[in-house]
Every structure is written in structure tokens, then in C-alpha cells.
Amino acid sequence: MKILVTGAAGFIGSNFVYYYLSRYPERTIIGLDNLSYAGNLENLSLLSPDQKARFVFEKADITDTVQIKKILSKYPVDGIINFAAETHVDRSIHDPQVFLKTNILGTHVLLDAAKTIWHTKEGGWEDGKKFLQVSTDEVYGTLGPSGYFTETTPLDPHSPYSASKASADLVVKAYHDTYGMPVNITRCSNNYGPWQFPEKLIPLLIQNALLHREIPVYGDGKQIRDWLYVGDHCRAIDLVYESGKTGETYNIGGNNERENIVIIKKILVLLQDMTGDPHINDNLISYxxxxxxxxxxxAIDASKIKRDLHWEHKVPFDEGIERTVRWYLDHREWMANVISGEYTKFYEKNYEDR
Structure with missing residues (x-):
């Protein structure tokens, strides 16, 4: 089996490449990434010799119709798992257009290229093909103090990022409803773990704390997210790709609701314990x-994937967050390498005036 994994050099995409090549020693991944600021081939530097032999990288943009069609003609893949996306909400507020282009148009380009190759002259589909769209719980909008997002919760996105992901999901659904294309959609809660670009909450605060820089906290810091270790997310995507019912959407959650400020304070304690640095403490927090x-x-209701595909998250939050903090401490050179000039300029623009 050979699958195309887009966004393969990003955070979740690279974790999935490691997981999948380890899980299936006879399979091959065609990894595609345009290597924008958050896509980094160094994320894949720990592939074993055997895994490298089964991993082919193509630098390409999913919005480039010509490139994508050439790649799908060159490699007769059995399926596509689409991680490629612009994902940072703050960036989407500053520059919505790139999110609309990448997340909506890019998804359509992938779908249409796959349709051209997989759709038979008789109007059916080649056996064993599937398109899996990796989406987000943010497409559902926001919740009050109670209740959970289910797969039937109406889409109600509130940012350009989440609106672009919701739109892409609907395009995927339309290709199934109109053409009968074999698809699945997954919507996951907040991920954490290795290789995450340091504009997101957890790696950002680790980096700032190590440098004794202020840690920006939005508002009162009491926003609640459901956190899931990235490895558990990778297992869920694998299950949906292998066994998910065609046309179905599956929510993936960690059943771990925490306020942002609680996460921040816990990580500061872990960092101080692991480094012995007394200057890493709550005084770094800046609202x-x-x-x-x-x-x-x-908050995600993941009962459907648990019931239908027998998935359960395996990594408790306390274990996962300690493992994650330790990973970033052990990979400080990686952290320094990925903080480019572009990222620094964005960081200053986004937080300096606050």
C-alpha cells in the first residue's frame, strides 16, 4: 500500500509519518509539503534507515493543480490523508486570504486530482481508495459551561481559520454526496507533543520560559480546551482510514478539559523542576x-469513534505533558533552528502591542 500524506513536515503530519511507517513495515508514504514557515524537514530527521527507504518526499503546494496532478500520476497512491493546512488562528486574523486559499482551494485541488485518477469510466471508484480530511473541533464554534461537540453539532466557526476548515469539510462532503467519492472527515481537539511549531501555546510558553521572557496569556486565561496527545490522534486517524465507514465524520478527543492558565502553570512547575531554574515561575505570566x-x-464527545472503531486515548494528560516538556528540553537546538526571522516578526506584531 502507498498513501499520500500532505503536510508531512508539519507537527501532526510528521508525527503521523513516524507512527505509520513504524506500524506498517510493508507500506510506503509519499510525503508532500510546501515547507512554509511551519513545515520543516528536520521534523523527519529521526526516521530509521528502513523508514527512509519507504518515505518519498515531494515539495509541492496543494493549491498548485499542475503539481498535484503530476504527483498523483507519478505515484499511484491508494489513498490521501490531508494534514496540509494553515492552522494558527492569530495568523488567520491578520491574513485571512492565505487560509482561505490553502485550506479551501487546496483541499479542492486534492479532491479533484484524486477524482480524475480514481473515478472509473463506469461512474464508480477504484477499489480501496479513500480521501481522509483531517479537520478540527473549532469548526463547531464555542460551547457554554456544559455540553459537548458531537458529529451532528451544527458548524458555527468564529475565526477565518475555523471558517476555512469548515468550508473545506463541506467540499469534502460534497464530493462524497455528489460523486460518491470514498471519504472520511476527522475533527480533533487540541493536540500537544513533539515537533510542534513554537507559535502554539505549549511550545511557545516553554521557549519563553527558558529565555525568561514574558508568557502572553489571552484575556483571563480561563479558555477551556480538550487536550489530546498527538500519538493518540495518529492512532485514531489510522483507524478511521483503515476502518471508517465511507462518508462518515469522526470526532477525536482526549476527555481532558483544562483552562489555558492551568496548563501554563503546570508546565512552569515542570520546567522549574526539570531545569532547577528558580526564575521559571508564575512571575513570567503576562495577561x-x-x-x-x-x-x-x-469539548469533544468521542463516543462514536470509541463505539464504532474501538479507539481510546492511551496517554494520560499528566504523563503526556511531562513527556512533551522533556522532549522540548532535549531538543533545544531544534527549537532554535525553527524560530526563523519570519516567525520572530510575526511574534512581535501579534504580541508587542498587547
């Missing part, structure tokens, strides 16, 4: 003006 349209609470 800043809240993000525009900031959703208050996300």
Missing part, C-alpha cells in the same frame, strides 16, 4: 488583550 472572536470552551 494581554484577548484574541478577537476567541472561543471560550471546546
Amino acid at each position: 494581554v488583550k484577548d484574541r478577537l472572536g476567541h472561543d471560550r470552551r471546546y
